Amino acid sequence: GIQVEQSPPDLILQEGANSTLRCNFSDSVNNLQWFHQNPWGQLINLFYIPSGTKQNGRLSATTVATERYSLLYISSSQTTDSGVYFCAVGSYSGAGSYQLTFGKGTKLSVIP
Amino acid sequence: EAQVTQNPRYLITVTGKKLTVTCSQNMNHEYMSWYRQDPGLGLRQIYYSMNVEVTDKGDVPEGYKVSRKEKRNFPLILESPSPNQTSLYFCASSPTGLGEQYFGPGTRLTVT
Numbered sequence: 001g002i003q004v005e006q007s008p009p010d011l012i013l014q015e016g017a018n019s020t021l022r023c024n025f026s027d028s029v030n031n032l033q034w035f036h037q038n039p040w041g042q043l044i045n046l047f048y049i050p051s052g053t054k055q056n057g058r059l060s061a062t063t064v065a066t067e068r069y070s071l072l073y074i075s076s077s078q079t080t081d082s083g084v085y086f087c088a089v090g091s092y093s094g095a096g097s098y099q100l101t102f103g104k105g106t107k108l109s110v111i112p
Numbered sequence: 113e114a115q116v117t118q119n120p121r122y123l124i125t126v127t128g129k130k131l132t133v134t135c136s137q138n139m140n141h142e143y144m145s146w147y148r149q150d151p152g153l154g155l156r157q158i159y160y161s162m163n164v165e166v167t168d169k170g171d172v173p174e175g176y177k178v179s180r181k182e183k184r185n186f187p188l189i190l191e192s193p194s195p196n197q198t199s200l201y202f203c204a205s206s207p208t209g210l211g212e213q214y215f216g217p218g219t220r221l222t223v224t
Binding site: 001030 | 143145147152153154155156157160162168170171200202204209210211212213214215217218220
């Protein structure tokens, strides 16, 4: 099946700093999403971004499908940005079936 | 409000006692799926359903059953739970398999 690798696995930032999280995937994908899992365990949709660039406030994401990677940018980080960021890719796996595969996440800690 | 709901949110049970975790969505989505999340392993897909009466195995289906008799509901059944099924479970739905995935709040299951 498709492999999804996220880097870095852990990241500590001072409040106000910027960061870039990376997601590499091993094969062609039909969709890609970024999620934030907050300290209470909830998974929050950040971006649905099979290709191109999107922005939402201090966050933006870029997917270059032909080169099999996606980047999540966090600017002017805040303590509420802490948590785990997941990349998930969707692909057809033969016979018309479909699967969503998650990376193992980047754990972000923003300190005051 | 458009949402995915799961019940119960927390459950402690004993080995071998059958249980069902319910999942319901009010967005008329065709695609629904179940995931489990374990430390160090990220989120892994258990089962998914492309539509009513259409279900398929994900990456870790052993020990689980599902059914999709109605579009809005997708229950997860553990016929004989074991301690290795202690995990955080998420249900998700999407307009289609390729569409943006929306996750429920999670069910924390402990099997003793």
